[in-house]
Amino acid sequence: MHWIALRPGPEAARTSSTGSVADEGADALLALGEWALQYTPKVARLDDALLLEVSASERLWGGWRALLRQIYTSNKPVAPVHYARGATSLIAYARLQDKALARTSPDDLPLHTLAAARPHLATLHRLGCNHWGQLRALPRGGVARRFGAPLLAALDRAYGLQPELYPWLVLPDVFDATLALDAQVETAPALLFGARRLLAALQLWLQSRHRGVLALELCWTMDARRNTATQGQLLLRSAEPSADMAHLLRLAGEQLARVTLPAPVHALRLRTLETQKLAGETASLLPDARRSGDSLQQLLERLSARLGAQQVLQMQPCDEHRPEKMQVWQPAVNASQLIATCEGRTGARALKDINSSALYPTWLLATPRQLAVHQKHPHDLGPLTLVAGPQRLEAGWWVADDCALRDYFLARSERLGLLWIYRERLSGQGAAANADADAQWYLHGLFA
Amino acid sequence: MLPSSLSVASLDFGAAVWRADALACAAGATVASGHGALDAELPGGGWPLGAISEILQPPGVWQEWRLLLPALTRTPGPVVLVGPPHAPFGPGLGARGLDARRLLWVGAAAPAARLWAAEQALRCAEVVAVLAWLPQVRTEQLRRLQLAAQTHSKLLFVMRPAAAQSESSPAVLRLLLARALTAGVAPDALRVQILKRRGAPLAHTLVLPARPAGLAVLLALRGDSQGPGQQLVAMEEAGHALDCLAAGA
Numbered sequence: 001m002h003w004i005a006l007r008p009g010p011e012a013a014r015t016s017s018t019g020s021v022a023d024e025g026a027d028a029l030l031a032l033g034e035w036a037l038q039y040t041p042k043v044a045r046l047d048d049a050l051l052l053e054v055s056a057s058e059r060l061w062g063g064w065r066a067l068l069r070q071i072y073t074s075n076k077p078v079a080p081v082h083y084a085r086g087a088t089s090l091i092a093y094a095r096l097q098d099k100a101l102a103r104t105s106p107d108d109l110p111l112h113t114l115a116a117a118r119p120h121l122a123t124l125h126r127l128g129c130n131h132w133g134q135l136r137a138l139p140r141g142g143v144a145r146r147f148g149a150p151l152l153a154a155l156d157r158a159y160g161l162q163p164e165l166y167p168w169l170v171l172p173d174v175f176d177a178t179l180a181l182d183a184q185v186e187t188a189p190a191l192l193f194g195a196r197r198l199l200a201a202l203q204l205w206l207q208s209r210h211r212g213v214l215a216l217e218l219c220w221t222m223d224a225r226r227n228t229a230t231q232g233q234l235l236l237r238s239a240e241p242s243a244d245m246a247h248l249l250r251l252a253g254e255q256l257a258r259v260t261l262p263a264p265v266h267a268l269r270l271r272t273l274e275t276q277k278l279a280g281e282t283a284s285l286l287p288d289a290r291r292s293g294d295s296l297q298q299l300l301e302r303l304s305a306r307l308g309a310q311q312v313l314q315m316q317p318c319d320e321h322r323p324e325k326m327q328v329w330q331p332a333v334n335a336s337q338l339i340a341t342c343e344g345r346t347g348a349r350a351l352k353d354i355n356s357s358a359l360y361p362t363w364l365l366a367t368p369r370q371l372a373v374h375q376k377h378p379h380d381l382g383p384l385t386l387v388a389g390p391q392r393l394e395a396g397w398w399v400a401d402d403c404a405l406r407d408y409f410l411a412r413s414e415r416l417g418l419l420w421i422y423r424e425r426l427s428g429q430g431a432a433a434n435a436d437a438d439a440q441w442y443l444h445g446l447f448a
Numbered sequence: 449m450l451p452s453s454l455s456v457a458s459l460d461f462g463a464a465v466w467r468a469d470a471l472a473c474a475a476g477a478t479v480a481s482g483h484g485a486l487d488a489e490l491p492g493g494g495w496p497l498g499a500i501s502e503i504l505q506p507p508g509v510w511q512e513w514r515l516l517l518p519a520l521t522r523t524p525g526p527v528v529l530v531g532p533p534h535a536p537f538g539p540g541l542g543a544r545g546l547d548a549r550r551l552l553w554v555g556a557a558a559p560a561a562r563l564w565a566a567e568q569a570l571r572c573a574e575v576v577a578v579l580a581w582l583p584q585v586r587t588e589q590l591r592r593l594q595l596a597a598q599t600h601s602k603l604l605f606v607m608r609p610a611a612a613q614s615e616s617s618p619a620v621l622r623l624l625l626a627r628a629l630t631a632g633v634a635p636d637a638l639r640v641q642i643l644k645r646r647g648a649p650l651a652h653t654l655v656l657p658a659r660p661a662g663l664a665v666l667l668a669l670r671g672d673s674q675g676p677g678q679q680l681v682a683m684e685e686a687g688h689a690l691d692c693l694a695a696g697a
Contacts, residue, residue, distance in 0.1 A: 293573030293600060296526060302568055303554055307561060313553040315538050327538040332552055339574060341549040342525050356542030358663045362513040364537035381508070388666050410666070416508050445537060447663070448513040 001160065002064060002085065004071065005092035007049040008032050009080035028079060031177070033169045034201060035077045037208045039067065044089075044166030047115070049096055051089045051166065089166070090114065090158035094132075106159065107133025116154035120147050132158065175205045175272040184223070184264035188256045191220060191265060195252050198270035199245045212241025212278035218252060221267040228262035239334055240297045241276040247298050254305035296335035304331070314338055321395040322404050323364060323444065359391070359410075361420040361445030368442035371421065378421060378441035384411040387418070408444075420445030479603060482518020483656045490621070491646040495519055498601040500594050502619035504610045504643070510534065511625050512607055513541070514638050515656075516579070521545040523603065525576030528552045528569040531562045532581055559584045566593060570600045577603035591618040613643055621645050626653060 008028040025048065033050055036043045039061070042053035054067060061067040072083060084102060086092035094113035095101045101109060109132045111117045111124055117135065123146075129135050135143070136155060144152050156162040179194050195218060206213060216236040224230050236251050294302075303312045314332040318325055332338060371378040378384045389409030396402045406422040413419055424440045478494035480487055487493045495501055503512055510533055520527055527550055529536065538548030552575075554565045559582065566580040582590075585608065597604045606619065613624055626639035638656040642649070 294571050296572055296574040299568060299572040299575070300552075303565055307554065307556055307565065311555040313555070315536075315548045315551060315553075317538055317549070323537070323539075327535075327548065329535065329553055335574075338526050338550070338552065341547060342574075356539045358540075358543040359666070360540035360543060361537055362540040362544065363510055363532075363534040364540075365534055415506075417511060445540070446510055446534065447540075448510045 001053065001087055002055045002058065003087070003089045003092040004052040004054060005046075005049050005084045005086075005089070005096040006032060006036065006052065007082045007096055009082060031201065032077060032079070032081065034171060034204055034208075037169065037171060038204050039071060041168065041208075042166075043169040045169060046089070046093055046166070049093060050169075051093065053089070053164075088158055088160050089164050090154065094158075107131060107136070111135060114154060114158060116151045117147075120151065123147075171205055171209055175202055175270070175275075177201050177271075178267060178269045180267050181265065184266050186261065186264050188259035188261050189253065191218075191256055191268065192249070192253055194268045195256075195270065196249060198268060199249055199252075202270060202272070203243065203245045206243045206275070206278070209275075210278055211275040212238075212243045213248070213272055213275050214238055214241055215273040216248065217271045217273055219269040219271070220261075220265040221269070222261065222263040222265050225263045230263075232259070232261070232265075234259065235273075238297075238301060240295075240336075241278050242298075243278055244298070247294075247301075250302060251305050254302065296339060300332050300335050304333075309333070321393060323360070359388075361418075362448045363446040365444055365446075368422070368444045371441040371443055373439070373441055376439075378411065378423075380413055380419070380443060381415045382413060384413050384419065384421065386411050390423070393422075410447075416446070418447035419443055420447065476601065479519050479523055481515075482522065483515075483654075485654050485656060486640060489642060489645070489650055489654065495603055495605075496620055497603060498598050499621070500590065500597055500604050500606050500617075500619035502606050502608060502617055502622040502644075504608050504613050504622065504624045506610045506625075509625065511638060512579070512605070513544070515623075515625065515640070516605060517541070517544050517546055519603065520577055523576045524550075526550055526552055526574055527577045527579065528554060528566075528572075528575050530554045530566045530569065530578065530580040530582075531556055532579070559589075563589055563593060566604075567596045570596050570602055570604065575602060577605070579605045579607070581607045583609055587616055587618065594618045617644070619644065 008025075029045065029048065029050065033043055033045065036050055036052050040052050040054045040057045042056070044051045044053075054064075058064050058067055061070055068085075082096060082099075084092050084095035086095055086106070091106050091109070093115075094109045095104070097113045101113070111130060111132065112121055114132065117124065124130075124135065127138075129138065132155070136159070140152060153162065157164050177198050179198055181194050185191055185194070198218075202213070202216075214237065217233055218236065219231060219233040222228065222230050222232060234252065234255050236248060236255065238248070238251075242248060300312060309331040312332050313329040314337075316328045316330055318328055320326050371380050371384070373379065374383070387410040390407035391409075393404055393406045393408060396404045405425040407425060408420065408422045411419045411421045421441055421443050424442065476492075476499070477497045478490070478492035479497060480494040481490065503515065505511060513536075521544075529551055532553065536548055536551055536553070541548045541551075552569075554569070556562045556565050562580060562582055563585065566578055566582075569575050569578045580593075585606070590606070593604070593606070610624060613622070622642070622644035624641040624643050626641055640654040640656060642654070
């Protein structure tokens with residue numbers, strides 16, 4: 001058995017949160033506990049310290065020394081922490097009391113480091129009993145009679161003669177952490193530094209619970225001033241469960257860039273609103289099967305966060321005869337749909353459900369542009385030669401103001417190449433007679 | 449000391465040295481453009497991956513689909529369009545083999561936002577090609593885009609106005625699409641002038657017959673009947689002709 005005892009340093013308690021001193025200590029301990037859970041699931045709280053049982057996870061981390069190096073140096077918690085270790089939790093806890101005891105053998109540990117012996121310290125001292133070893137040498141029956149069974153039981157646990165059982169620390173179902181900022185922050189982008197620390201804690205929480213985050217809320221508390229709110233918040237959403245903090249940080253950065261703060265901020269709070277079980281990543285046997293780079297979902301979210309959802313579009317075909325309604329460009333939210341189109345249904349068969357024809361142009365003007373007419377012929381930077389047509393379209397007559405009565409033509413322009421233009425037909429019998437005279441011509445598409 | 453008879457030309461450095469009078473054998477991978485005449489003139493036989501291919505066009509002319517569609521239809525995966533001038537028309541693109549649902553249309557007005565979006569798209573693992581319309585872009589910005597393209601091996605096409613041909617550019621390939629119709633060549637053929645490539649400059653203009661079958665039939669019918677009368681080809685006829693072609697194939 002290998003135990004490590006941790007206690008947050010006195011400086012750590014201050015940075016954690018507002019509230020009473022006792023609260024701050026508890027918060028710091030809880031934050032440290034969440035950090036410690038990445039090394040072992042057996043983390044327990046004893047008074048003001050944390051106890052970690054790491055013998056079971058040593059192999060995972062590459063041995064005892066590698067694990068210690070990881071905890072002590074390469075992946076230190078943000079706040080300063082005192083460490084001690086021992087073969088049982090009580091030895092580790094006793095050594096944590098005083099740095100001078102770090103190498104002391106259990107028999108030589110002073111009795112005041114054993115919590116169960118503290119009520120009887122005066123009596124034990126008068127007996128000449130100052131160290132664990134001396135207490136252990138006393139006859140057990142006498143000790144049990146004079147000091148009670150709990151002391152004996154604690155001594156047995158300290159020497160590993162009885163199992164040590166603790167209520168192990170379990171992470172809460174919802175991640176909710178607050179951070180008091182060291183200095184007041186005036187601009188929203190600068191909040192990112194605080195958010196980074198909270199996201200690091202969130203990552204540990206997600207890792208140990210094997211979850212990915214779908215929705216996050218970042219709140220900040222501002223100085224109370226006249227006419228301004230004291231709270232502000234930001235919602236971060238991800239279509240796929242994500243445990244990638246770099247991605248979430250970029251999303252937060254994009255959104256914070258557009259926030260203006262009415263008053264300086266002194267505290268930040270990060271809360272998960274929605275999480276989902278994260279499926280493991282499928283490893284590939286072949287090295288090049290995995291391409292490097294971000295996922296499409298991350299790209300969509302990042303583009304939408306900065307440019308706006310209405311600026312990142314994908315096409316949805318529609319059953320319509322009017323060209324402008326044959327397709328709808330709608331915000332691309334879900335990457336899986338786009339990928340499914342690309343992977344599963346390439347080739348000609350996939351195109352069947354789009355009403356396609358080679359006689360359609362490749363570019364469509366968002367709004368048809370009216371063309372100048374000279375001597376009954378449409379002009380656009382020069383005269384247009386009609387090549388083919390007409391293709392008659394009558395649709396939308398059942399909707400008022402949305403009626404399309406058009407004759408489409410292919411036209412060739414000296415400068416612009418092949419164009420798709422239409423002549424608007426006027427409805428009604430009387431109008432048909434002089435339709436040619438004052439027909440309106442429109443440019444609707446380009447053949448590129 | 450080297451013997452005097454040993455000239456530099458007789459040394460064989462293999463692929464490590466590229467002589468400026470020969471077409472470079474592509475350092476990176478390429479994707480065939482689908483136009484035989486163009487492939488023959490491009491280093492490596494196609495569009496370079498991981499480098500900018502610049503396409504210059506006169507104002508108001510948007511002929512890029514004709515040039516790029518054969519290559520895009522062959523590479524499965526999402527294609528990102530950054531700031532296209534008009535809406536891509538799905539039914540028209542579908543007839544030319546490209547499923548428009550593969551397209552991701554990123555609308556961004558500011559030049560800086562377009563560059564940023566193009567760079568982000570290059571970083572994405574799934575995206576196979578990025579088409580960016582950058583009418584106002586400075587050389588140093590293009591250079592940055594070129595660096596981004598190098599690290600991610602993707603097709604990257606930058607569409608710029610023809611006026612930019614006098615400016616220097618970090619693109620490894622620059623093409624000028626000439627005016628759509630000029631006397632002496634088949635109407636509606638695509639005229640491509642290679643302004644810059646890794647190799648000797650190409651003096652003559654390439655002519656690519658790049659129309660889909662149905663439209664080509666229609667245009668051919670029109671070509672036959674160029675009589676004095678303004679006789680228009682009915683579209684229905686062309687549709688039948690297309691069906692016959694499809695049945696015969």
